[in-house]
């Protein structure tokens with residue numbers, strides 16, 4: 522039976538990143554009727570990682586795309602159903618939890634929420650208009666469009682440096698623009714970036730405007746300490762400035778913290794019985810693939826116990 526025809530499940534997992542896929546491996550191996558709903562790329566945000574060196578079992582590292590595919594294949598092997606759709610709402614109806622999606626409604630007795638987080642936006646003029654025309658949030662996806670051209674990366678964390686390192690394989694020059702005078706990235710990432718001849722840094726500076734008509738041409742910059750304005754000619758700008766939890770569809774259903782992350786206990790239980798949360802979506806998550814996978818396994822084990830009660 523296809524996932525679309527069958528609309529009643531024991532467990533619905535929302536989000537197909539490392540947390541959701543690990544949960545799916547566990548629930549499917551436990552012979553629970555399980556459905557995973559993913560709106561984009563199955564594999565989640567780790568598929569943007571050029572090389573993952575800290576996921577156990579891969580002594581030489583593994584590309585994020587391959588890691589995501591392997592997790593998906595492993596879950597599919599045990600019969601996890603997958604639907605590509607965006608979840609737009611979650612409603613409690615007695616013992617049933619109804620998940621509304623762009624492909625219709627699906628019911629389950631237990632839900633595991635694993636929708637992670639998405640890239641923050643700068644909210645400056647030109648960003649929306651030029652997205653896809655030089656403004657990007659994913660170097661793995663778009664770097665080949667900028668061969669031998671100058672590009673900027675905005676941000677100072679691991680995600681920004683990972684983007685810069687990937688872009689340095691294609692672009693003529695990668696200028697990292699950071700609003701502070703030191704990076705937040707881990708020392709090993711910083712060392713790699715500083716050793717890369719094509720990467721340069723502009724410190725204590727913010728981007729105020731992205732200019733260009735059909736495509737990105739230049740950035741208006743402001744030095745935050747001196748207020749001095751300048752402009753920088755680039756063909757692209759990659760924005761990696763923090764994360765926003767993907768929990769908009771949960772407002773009013775579950776208690777969220779001030780930033781929008783889900784509060785759970787160490788069994789991954791939320792305040793609502795039968796609803797679990799796993800991975801980067803959880804308050805205080807270390808936001809790593811391995812911790813997300815661990816959360817997914819924990820949520821699945823306690824969801825199974827909940828269903829057998």
Ligand SMILES: Cc1cc2nc3c(=O)[nH]c(=O)nc-3n(C[C@H](O)[C@H](O)[C@H](O)COP(=O)(O)OP(=O)(O)OC[C@H]3O[C@@H](n4cnc5c(N)ncnc54)[C@H](O)[C@@H]3O)c2cc1C
Nearest residue numbers: 536538539540560565566567608637800801808809810813
């Ligand atoms: C460039 C980059 C490099 C990284 N490198 C590393 C690394 O080397 N090592 C490491 O451990 N971690 C790394 N990470 C972090 C790692 O990717 C995350 O910690 C991990 O993916 C979190 O897993 P998750 O399942 O909780 O969420 P995610 O991977 O974010 O997956 C959530 C999924 O839910 C989907 N979703 C969201 N909202 C909805 C909705 N309403 N309906 C349906 N689906 C929805 C999303 O499309 C997404 O696929 C990196 C991240 C990035 C961006």
